[in-house]
Amino acid sequence: MTATTLTPASPTPDPAPGRTAGGGAPRRRTARRWFTDVGWRHVVGVVFVVYAVFPIVYVLSASLSDGGTLTGSNQLFRTVTTENYAALADTRFWTWAANSVQIAVVTAVGTVLMGAAAAYAFSRFRFTGRRAGLTTLLVVQMFPQMLAFVAIFLLLINLGQVVPALGLNSKTALICVYLGGALGVNTFLMYGFFNTVPRELDEAAKIDGATHSQVYWTIILRLVTPILAVVALLSIIASFGEFVIARVLLQSESNWTLAVGLYSWVSSLLEANWGLFAAGAVISTVPVLALFLFLQKYIVGGLTAGSVKG
Structure with a gap:
């Protein structure tokens, strides 16, 4: 008697997307389905x-x-x-541009240094008031800085009587105001990124005899370069185009920033020169755009890496 072996039938594979079950030509997708x-x-x-x-x-x-x-x-x-662009040479446009660049660069450097030091302290050290300090930073950053421009104005009036360099119509005073307003949000942004750096690196460096300052300057800051670039870029963009506080504090035309100077050309409806204003606005976007393109590779990594580990 001969035994018969039955081979189990293999399942029929599903047809590829766009093809019929019989292996025919792919079905044409209609315009309505594509839309x-x-x-x-x-x-x-x-x-x-x-x-x-x-x-x-x-x-x-x-x-x-x-x-x-x-x-x-x-x-x-x-x-x-190009008449409008040529006419800029007869104005204070380039003086205002130099003031804006100076204020933006100094503010960015100060913001990065202060924010990175504060974020490193909150991330690596455990001390009394640490959680309350982080909560305070989170609450402070919810309020726009321009809400306090009246208080800032009165404060600088009185401060200028004691320290003239920090009074009204001072670029140094304006930089200090920008630094104070940006410290909270940038510290909290850096704090999340600093937490992604393994603590084992700190411990290994300390075993080799490195101090806290050596670990911070030679190891940590090199690993958090993306977030430093992002904070510097955001600080430059914010301070370069800020108008309200600069308009209140800077009174001398030679100390005006670009935002205040360009506004002066169109503030009077009878003598507004929109062509000159537009030419100045186009030129003022060039440095910010160039810096944005130069730091583009750091932006995505710097803004997303800090959200992985808090």
Whole structure:
């Protein structure tokens, strides 16, 4: 008697996406199905791009217009001339630009140094009031700095009578105000990033005889370079374009920043020169844009790594 062996039937694989079960030609996706699955994303992307780019194109067109009003720019690039850019040489524009760069750079350096030191202390040391200090920083950063500009104004009036360098119309006083306002949010941002650095590195360095300062300057700061670059970039952008506090504190035209100086050109409706204002606005975006492109590789890593481990 012969035994019959039955081979189990293998399951039929599912057809590939877009193909029929019989292995025929792929089914054509209709335009309606494509729009439902993917197309609507392209439409939303195009709308947001146009929404973001149009003001930039409009200001660029106004800067190249031969008139001093914005009505001549309703037809984009109807006239193209560099008269507005050439006229900047006869103004204090470059003095204001130098003031803005000076204030932004000093504020960024001070913010990075102060914020990194505070974040390192909160991350590595255990001391009384540590949790209360972190909570205070979290609460303080919720309130915009400009809410206190009246108190800052009165404080600097009285402080200037004792220390003139820290009174009104002082770039040093403005830098100190910016440093105080940015310390809370930047410290809390760096604190999360410092926690991602393993403590074993600190312990290994201390075993080799390194002090706390050596560990901080030679090891930790090199490992947290992305967040330092992000904080410096955000600080430069915020201080470079800040207007309210700079307008209140800086009274002399030679000490004005770009934001205050450009506003003075259009503050009077009868003598507003929007072409000159647009030309100055276009030039003022160049250093910030160049710095953003230069530090772009650090931005994503610096903003996301700190959220992994708190």
